[in-house]
Amino acid sequence: MAIYRFRISFEDFDEVVREIDIKSTQTFEDLHKAVHRSTGYSAEKSSSFFVSTDNWIKGDEIAYLPVQRKIDRGVALMENSKLNKFIEDPHQKFYYIYNFDRPFDFHVELIKIILETDPNIEYPFLVKSTGEAPKIIDKNNTGAIAVSANPVSTEFDFLNEMDFVPEDTEELEAMGGRGINAEEKADDDTDEEADDSDEFSENDNYEDEEYKEEDY
Template sequence: MVYKFTILSDEVDDFVRVIKIDADATFYDFHKAILKACGYKDDQMTSFFICEDDWEKREEITLEDMGKSSSEEDVFIMKDTKINDLVEDERQKLIYVFDLLTERSLFIELSEIIPGKDLLKAEIARKEGKAPIQTVDFETAMEKTLKNRMDNDDLDDSLYGDKDFNDDELDLDGFNISEGNPYDDSNY
């Protein structure tokens, strides 16, 4: 059985990759196919996440065992986990985090299941647009995040308080402050 995955980015609008891969292949094989399709180097820690329909992350499949999970939690390693162990249904959503420091990701959906066929190695079936750059400087990413927050119309001065604050609305009794009287340290 062959799985056909469609891969998109929230950073680059015209970026699309479609990868066909055997359902019995490992997540490591899929990882290598994504690196090749995007022109990325294999020098970063990455993870796949199996997601709910609303992209909420569930199971994580890591490149290497980081020893961070509790004994109750299953640990999935890319080289040891077949894709069809965790992905069975069309429209299944996955996230591929390719830059863990800044949590930059690709969004993946199983767009088609092709029964009765096998693939020895993954194929790039469609390649459009330029891939997002693989890594960004952490400070640059933080500046971009802050700029986006400042440019976002949903966030304004009212986030931190009413920009039309009126001094008359302040309850000085609640702070044990007398209005207009100079500080007298003899009371202390």
């Protein structure tokens, strides 16, 4: 019985790599679950392997927890599909999509065929693990917020960000240099209000006279 060594890498995170040894007579479901023991993801998600060309063009599908339309179409199921039935090349490739609800795409490549099993190893066996699998945010848990190890306030302080300085700061400092005090400022405000009041009164009288002339 041969052992297949597969190299599994994220399509968008090629620095994250897993290498897994698995018996040729084991199934795609066994490989699927072995991958996610190594990533920490839940294996109980609708996923599929696709027989692939060297250019990662997807061909025949082997599915796990497929939707009904795929079942009606007669898609191959991972639990019933042995790996050796789909290996036609010593460097056979599979395109793998994990979790169709929030998918991650993987490249799966056969990189070695070992002709003898090791009786001391339980297969599938993780041979190599490089890089940390990216985090998954549950779309159903909309209230969840990722918090960093050293959390900082995420509120936007508009005034500080814009280096805001009140427009009258220089004027106040200048007035302070001349010794202006609160009482003088209050007196000035009172005089201005009185002037405004007189102006409005004159306008009112003018309108009344104009109204009377029209009546006349």
